[in-house]
Structure formats: C-alpha cells, structure tokens
Amino acid sequence: MTDIRMIEAAAERLKGHARRTPLLSSPFLDEIAGRRVFVKAECLQHTGSFKFRGGWSAVSALDPKVRARGVIAFSSGNHAQGVAYAAQQHGVPSVIVMPSDAPQLKIDNTRALGAEVVLYDRATEDRDEIGARLAKERGLTLIKPFDEPQVIAGQGTTGLEIAEQAAEAGISSADVIVCCGGGGLTSGIALALEARAPGLRARPAEPAGFDDTARSLASGRIERNAALTGSICDAIITPQPGNLTFPIMQRLCGPGLVVSDDEALRAMALAFLRLKIVLEPGGAVALAAALFRSDRIEGDAVIAVASGGNVDPDQFCGALERFAR
C-alpha cells in the first residue's frame, strides 16, 4: 500500500523530471470565493496534466529488465500522455489503448510522444481483452491509471509540494480541493498532507451526475455512477472510486463537492482571465468548487488543484465565448 515513504521515494525518482508547478492566485478570484484562493497549476506539468507524475513513478519503479519490454495503459487521454512520455524518456516502448472517440488532440499528442496507439470502440469492443492480449504477446507491463500503489505515490508528490507551498504562503489550515476521477490524485495528495501538513484536508471535486466519490464518501461504501458518458469533463468520469484509493479517501478526505458542467466552463474562463493558464473542463472542477461552493467550505483560504489543460481549442473558446465577458 502507498504510504508517505513511497511518496517520498517517488519524489526522489521524479526529481529533475517532473516540474514543481506554481501555486497561483489572484485578488479577483479571492473576491468571488470570499476567501483567499490558491491554485496548484498542474496543467503546467509535463504533458499538460498531473498524470505525468504517476506515469513516471510507475515506469521508474519497474525492474529495468521488465521495463525494457515496455508498458501498456488504457486511457482516454491524460494518463496516456503521461505514461507515453515517461516511457519515451526512459527509452522503452509504450502501447496505449484508447477509445476511438477520445479527443483528437489527446490521440495525436500520445502518438507524438512515441506511443503506439491502439483504438477500440467503447460500444462493441472490450478494452481489457485487447489490453490483456497485447500485454501477453509482447510482455508489456500494465500501468493502471489510479488503482496502483506507485501511481498513487507519484500523484502524491503533488501533495508534498502543496504542503511546502502552503507553508511558504503562511497557510496552516485549509481545504485542498482535488479534481477526482478514480481517486489516484486525491488519495495521493491526502496521504502526503496527512504526513506533511495535517492542517490541510483533501476533498474531491466531481461533475454533477458523476459524483461517485462524493456519494461513496457519504454512504461509506463504493458507489457507481448511473451513466458512463455525458459530461464534458471527460478526464474524470470514472465509473467508481478505486479499491485502493477509496479506503484512503474514506480515512482522510472531507466531503466531496459537486459542480455543474457550466460551472467548470466558467472556472476555465476565470483561469484564462485571472491566472493566464489553460484548463480543460475536468481539470477545472476543483477551482469551480472553490469559487462557487463557498458555503460548503470553511476557513479563510482554500487550495484548488487545477489538474489538467488538454482541451480542444473549440471547447476552450466556447467557454470563453460564454463566460469570459
């Protein structure tokens, strides 16, 4: 199981490879939220999302002989790019199994980062079967997107940085709101904060209709989403929390926060105007919760993790057209 020692070991392996992303702020956002708002800009991480951390952590932790045969991942996008780039930087092959309806930008980027992309039809094909066959044929190691201790450890390095940066900003007590799909980032950050900044508490943020983690935390058992598609937040519409991530979140996290797709788009527009960063919808839900769920948050400061920025230009400009006025 992932613990603070694994996270610190991952941080050592990531040193000089992952970027220490900045903690941004703006008086304009503070005014909207009614408290100080700090944004951990993981969209500025290599490959445009925090997923590079988990990918690098997992690939770098493999036995060199095993690693040399290559890795395989299933992903709609950000995990794909993170694993592909981590594999390329290690000089080993990667195969990424992606749904054929994934955003074109993510497919293109994954290929350009050296991966072999295998597309499958979500409706008619079984990705697990495709992946298992390829892994067996080529001796590839599967890098799961979240329910994998070394991936959680890699994402947790974000939490080590937040603990340091919050201390530098004089924040000893605050909620840390995290965009949550399967819970790898949320649980990793929660573990890091438990050890390094016990006054900070992780809380998952999700899009409406895909609030499996919020409901699971409320009921005390793993709940599933009714739908598998139908949110613009494609990066984080995982069906349910992970078997490894959920117990961590249950032990350490505060209640989940839920925002609408429009609130995510509005947060994207505000991040453009006030922070000069590019967020994708799924990467903006934590900021949306920090700004628009003030009544569910306590304290004079809040930290939101802006987890990714891999958004198609049309969708981005649609958000600006509607909300950056």
Added chain:
Amino acid sequence: MTDIRMIEAAAERLKGHARRTPLLSSPFLDEIAGRRVFVKAECLQHTGSFKFRGGWSAVSALDPKVRARGVIAFSSGNHAQGVAYAAQQHGVPSVIVMPSDAPQLKIDNTRALGAEVVLYDRATEDRDEIGARLAKERGLTLIKPFDEPQVIAGQGTTGLEIAEQAAEAGISSADVIVCCGGGGLTSGIALALEARAPGLRARPAEPAGFDDTARSLASGRIERNAALTGSICDAIITPQPGNLTFPIMQRLCGPGLVVSDDEALRAMALAFLRLKIVLEPGGAVALAAALFRSDRIEGDAVIAVASGGNVDPDQFCGALERFAR
C-alpha cells in the same frame, strides 16, 4: 544607474511578493525550433505580466512619506496593472493615465486593482501635460514604465531567476530572447545575466514595423519607429528605446529579432496547445522568434521570455481559430 547590486536589492524587496515564475518546455516546441526551447512564463506573474516586478521595485524603493502621497503612471495596460497592484499592496493611492483606446480588459483590471484611471485621447490630448498637472496637484510620484533605474532593477529580477533556472536545467550557454518595448525588461535581464550567467546573452524581440531596438542596436544610435500604432502587439510598440535602457542593451545584447504579427499569433496558439499558458501578442514575440527565427539563433538551447498574458478573449480565440489546428 541600475547595476547588479540594485537588482539584488530589488529581489530582496520583491521576496514573498513577486512570483518565481516557472521555466516551461515541451518536446513539441523543441521539434519546431530544432533545439531545446525554454519559456520563462512571466504571464503567470501577479497582474499577468512582468510589469509587477518593476512596479513593486519602484514603489517599495520610495521614501515612505513620499510613497504615502501616492504614485502616478502612464500606460496602455500592463505597467498600469503592475503599478496599481503594487501601490494597493503598499496601501497607497495610484493614478493611472491611460489612452481611451486601451483594451477594455486592461482598463477594467486596473480600476479593480484600486487605481484611479484617467483616460485621455491619444489624438487630441497630451498625456504628459495631464500627468504633470495631477502629479503637482496631489504630490504624486511618477513611476516611468522603463527609463527608471528602480524599474529596470525590478525587471532584472527576472534575469536572476533565469540564471538560476538555466543552471538547474544544465544550460550554460544560450540566447535569452526578450519581448522588447522600451527595453526595461531586456536591459534588466541583460544586467542580471552579465553578473550571474555570463554564458547567457539577452536579445530583444520586436514586431515587424516596430523594430526600433533592433535597428538601434544595428546602427549604434537610438532609432525611432515610423508609426506609433498598427501592430496587434500593443504592449510593446514603444516609439524608441529608452535613454537609460539603450546603452545597457548596446553594451550587452545580441542582435534584435523581428517577427510578424501572424508569427506572434502562431506562438500564442502553440503556447496554448503545448505549454497551457495564455499569452498576449506582445508577450509572444520572443517565443515566436525562438520558434521561427531558428536560422538567426545558435546553440542547442534557447530561452524565451513570455512577458505577458493580458489578452482579450476574442483576440485569443482568433489566434487559436487560425493557428491551433
């Protein structure tokens, strides 16, 4: 005159107030340029541009009694916001004299940062006369946008960070391309690099038709632009290099680089796609030069300063529409 000791003193005063902006990169940009490209993301600075550094440096250097009466600045936008926010954070009043055709976003932001904005008509009114009258009436101190030693010192703190970050990235020799209007940022960075990273050389980048600094460096004397308007790079279309900044640039800088407006827009689109940062046209010319003037640059690495991100949504999306495909 500004020297390295003044820059280091400014860095001390800026500590905990200015942001240490990250040095970003992407393999996709490296491929375009044919060498490693590093981007100093000053768009992530407070108020969305490096101008906050110079504003803070100048305001913080004033005698407290003088400062308490307030400051005044002329600016089309970024200097205005930098000075306004620095004054607000010091708890002193600021008056900003702006042309009435400045981007609305910049006018609004300057007001929201606590400044009194006085608009004037570029065609019929004399801003110097307006400013001199207000300064005299209220005892305000004028903070010039670039030809002012403490402003140059503040901008130079960007160069101290570049020197450190380049060393961390293993770069000992490279051109540092800087978006150049009056030359405050370029000359400040040049001074910092001279002292802290002598293998790095500052070079100004300008939009075509407004290449006063490139021509001045070539001829050895201050040259003026023929036109005062007509580029989308509104932040950097200063008529000529400063009397203080030019001798510094002449002594320390490499030849100027010139890019078209379309190349600046293309660099904005690439910064969106590959770095997840928001740049305004004038803040993108250095990146454009790094990417599209490869034949005028030597070495296996180049550093571009992305100086600002205060762009209207329509202009930004126009750039994406044309160049993010």
